[in-house]
Amino acid sequence: MTHANRLSWKDVRDEIHDAILAGRYGPGDRLPRDADIAVEMNCARSTVQRAMQDLSDSGLVERRRKGGTRVRSEPVTRATLDIPITRREVEQKGGRYGHQLIRRTATDAPRSVLATFELTEPEPMLRVEALHLSDGRPYILEDRWISLRTAPEIRDVDLSAQSANEWLVLNKPYNRCDLRFYAISADPQTAELLQTDTGAALFVIERTTWIDAAPITTVKAITTPGYQLLTQS
Amino acid sequence: MTHANRLSWKDVRDEIHDAILAGRYGPGDRLPRDADIAVEMNCARSTVQRAMQDLSDSGLVERRRKGGTRVRSEPVTRATLDIPITRREVEQKGGRYGHQLIRRTATDAPRSVLATFELTEPEPMLRVEALHLSDGRPYILEDRWISLRTAPEIRDVDLSAQSANEWLVLNKPYNRCDLRFYAISADPQTAELLQTDTGAALFVIERTTWIDAAPITTVKAITTPGYQLLTQS
DNA sequence: TAGTGGTCTAGACCACCGG
């Protein structure tokens, strides 16, 4: 006779997952304590803990000390996005990457940019407008603001040789990153730069980064028509 | 004299994180084995493992058995998105939620929908077009296909009382979910339903779900102008 | 303050995969 195989945390996770989906626990219901589940399933408590951590990460349950584990009452679709640096993205699609520096201006940040960074005091910044190319054709138009307090070295970087995108990724690590997605209609100037029609619907990715509370950069990346962003499968 | 405080896995993570950012390990470089780091930092190997798991989840390093831990050579911005059910989203913004069933059609899936599900055989489906409202005004227009093989019960649901969105979330759990984001120009019909102008730039969220290999639903959610999707902070 | 999840430890064995 063979004894039962040892349970893995994924087995525990799936069992609890199925129990919730089967309706044995409804939204808001409290699950048994980890320790009790461990006894019931004949495994160590840390194995249950590992399973619960995963269920919590994926948004199915919520855990609180003393409060126990509860099924999330408001279900969400939770997904992970990977946004590569633009050069890498172009090359992975089989294109030849290039970029053009359009304009480079040192100036104080306008109010809208300060608001994005959650700042109230004036901040000296470098504004960089650049175009990323795939096989010589426009791919992404970026309008970027970089804090000269947090990243003064950017003054001495030749941004026509290396895109601000890449320099920052390699030299200015961040702690916090906010993303924002939406659609805009191409204004005449944008349309011309992206070689498309005025009024075309364009997908926009805004990214803002900080190191601790210090602002690093905020960028509005305006993509060409047809661009799609996919989740990791 | 007090002895040094015990290290937490976050301390270990931050230390390694900083070492990478400071350039002590460059893209593609191999880090020491977990066991060595544990000795060096005077903690258990499992603590290092926990720290590394986090760094791996966040995309900074890649780990392989026998191959060791390496700094990811192509940096990515990794972010987590929470997409709530529409009713909840509207209510959270302080709006009054409503929805209208526009059309409901049982038919075989067209080729484009089959392709989305990665199917080659014909599949009977229910197509549901509906409008989500906030304070009586259009909020999201959804064009949804539901597999009648996987979710036959949907035939008997009154979709004017409960949106397909909510019924599915509560009754048809999924295993796999693909998301896709892009922008479109409003065609005349869409513009009328969303009470906006033809040609307006609209942000679109496409979501496709499966249970194991079986298709459940695919939905194209067309948002009203100005809609933005944000990451969790 | 007591109950629950969160973490650390030390040791063991397993699973994967590069050489």
Add this chain to the structure above:
DNA sequence: CGGTGGTCTAGACCACTAT
């Protein structure tokens, strides 16, 4: 095959928070 990460265990203590 051997080296490395992945996981399990049993036990201990800590940290948060509901009651």
